[in-house]
Amino acid sequence: MAKAKREATEKIKLVDVIIELVDARIPESSRNPVISEIIGQKPTILVLNKADLADSQATQAWLNYYKSQGQRAVAIDAQHNKGIRGLQQEIQDVMQPYFQKQQEKGIKERPIRLMILGIPNSGKSTLINRFVGKNQAQTGNKPGVTKAQRWLKIGKSFELLDTPGILWPKFEDPEVGKKLAVTGAIKDSLLHMDDLALYLLEHLKANEAETLKNRYRLSEADLENLSTVDLLLKITQQMGLRDDYDQASERIIHDFRSHRLGSATLDTPYEAL
Structure with missing residues (x-):
C-alpha cells in the first residue's frame, strides 16, 4: 500500500482529473483519507459505484450531501454498465473551462488524462473495462487484483492511468473496519x-x-x-x-x-x- 501511495503521488501531476471511486453501500467509510492527501487540489469526481447494491434513496441523499459541499459526485453501476456515459459527461464538464482557454490560444484539444483512485474491491477494474469497451484490466471479487500502474487509451477522448487500490494501514474507527470487511474490501482470511x-x-x-x-x-x-x-x-x-x-x-x-x-x-x- 505504501508503494501504491508513492507511485500515485508521483504520477498525479500527469493527470487532469481524479476519479475517486467508493462503494455506494458505504460511501463515506470507503473514502480513504490517504487518497485525499494524494489528491490535494486536483479536480476530482467522487463516484459511488455498486449503486445497484445500495439503497437508492440513501444514495441520492449522499449525492445531494456531497454536491452541497461543492464535491462533484455521481452514482454508477459499473458491473451492469449503468451511469458510465453520465460519468464521462461529468468529466468533460470539469475540463470544459480549461479546453476553452486552450482553444482561445489556438491549442488543439487533447485527450483528458484520468486517474482512478479507490480502496481495493471498489470496482476499479470493472469501471476501466466499461470505459475501454473490452477487458483491459483484471477483475475479481476480491481485494488486491490490480497490481501495477499502466496507461489505457479510451477512444479519442480519454487516457486513463490504472492504479492498485490503496487501503489505509490503520482504522481509527472500528466501525469503519467492520463496514469495509462486510462489503469485501478486506480479505476474508483476516477476519x-x-x-x-x-x-x-x-x-x-x-x-x-x-x-x-x-x-x-x-x-x-x-x-x-x-x-x-x-x-x-x-x-x-x-x-x-x-x-x-x-x-x-x-x-x-x-x-x-x-x-x-x-x-x-x-x-x-x-x-x-
Missing part, C-alpha cells in the same frame, strides 16, 4: 466471519427486517425477542447447519454481498443523522 455476521444482522434487523424474515424464514417474534447472537443461532438451524455457526456466518455475508438480502446502505447519510 472472524461470525463477528461480521452479527454486525450485519444488527443492521438488517433495524433496517431490512422484512428481507431478513423472508430470506431465512424467520418470524416477527424471532426478530422482536431474539438477541442478535440467538438470531444467528436460529438462522444456522434454518440453514440446516445445526451448530456450524462459522459456515452460517459465511453464507450470511455472501448473501449480503451477492444482493440476496436486498439493497442496503450501511453508512447513514449525514442529512439523516
Whole structure:
C-alpha cells in the first residue's frame, strides 16, 4: 500500500482529473483519507459505484450531501454498465473551462488524462473495462487484483492511468473496519466471519427486517425477542447447519454481498443523522 501511495503521488501531476471511486453501500467509510492527501487540489469526481447494491434513496441523499459541499459526485453501476456515459459527461464538464482557454490560444484539444483512485474491491477494474469497451484490466471479487500502474487509451477522448487500490494501514474507527470487511474490501482470511455476521444482522434487523424474515424464514417474534447472537443461532438451524455457526456466518455475508438480502446502505447519510 505504501508503494501504491508513492507511485500515485508521483504520477498525479500527469493527470487532469481524479476519479475517486467508493462503494455506494458505504460511501463515506470507503473514502480513504490517504487518497485525499494524494489528491490535494486536483479536480476530482467522487463516484459511488455498486449503486445497484445500495439503497437508492440513501444514495441520492449522499449525492445531494456531497454536491452541497461543492464535491462533484455521481452514482454508477459499473458491473451492469449503468451511469458510465453520465460519468464521462461529468468529466468533460470539469475540463470544459480549461479546453476553452486552450482553444482561445489556438491549442488543439487533447485527450483528458484520468486517474482512478479507490480502496481495493471498489470496482476499479470493472469501471476501466466499461470505459475501454473490452477487458483491459483484471477483475475479481476480491481485494488486491490490480497490481501495477499502466496507461489505457479510451477512444479519442480519454487516457486513463490504472492504479492498485490503496487501503489505509490503520482504522481509527472500528466501525469503519467492520463496514469495509462486510462489503469485501478486506480479505476474508483476516477476519472472524461470525463477528461480521452479527454486525450485519444488527443492521438488517433495524433496517431490512422484512428481507431478513423472508430470506431465512424467520418470524416477527424471532426478530422482536431474539438477541442478535440467538438470531444467528436460529438462522444456522434454518440453514440446516445445526451448530456450524462459522459456515452460517459465511453464507450470511455472501448473501449480503451477492444482493440476496436486498439493497442496503450501511453508512447513514449525514442529512439523516
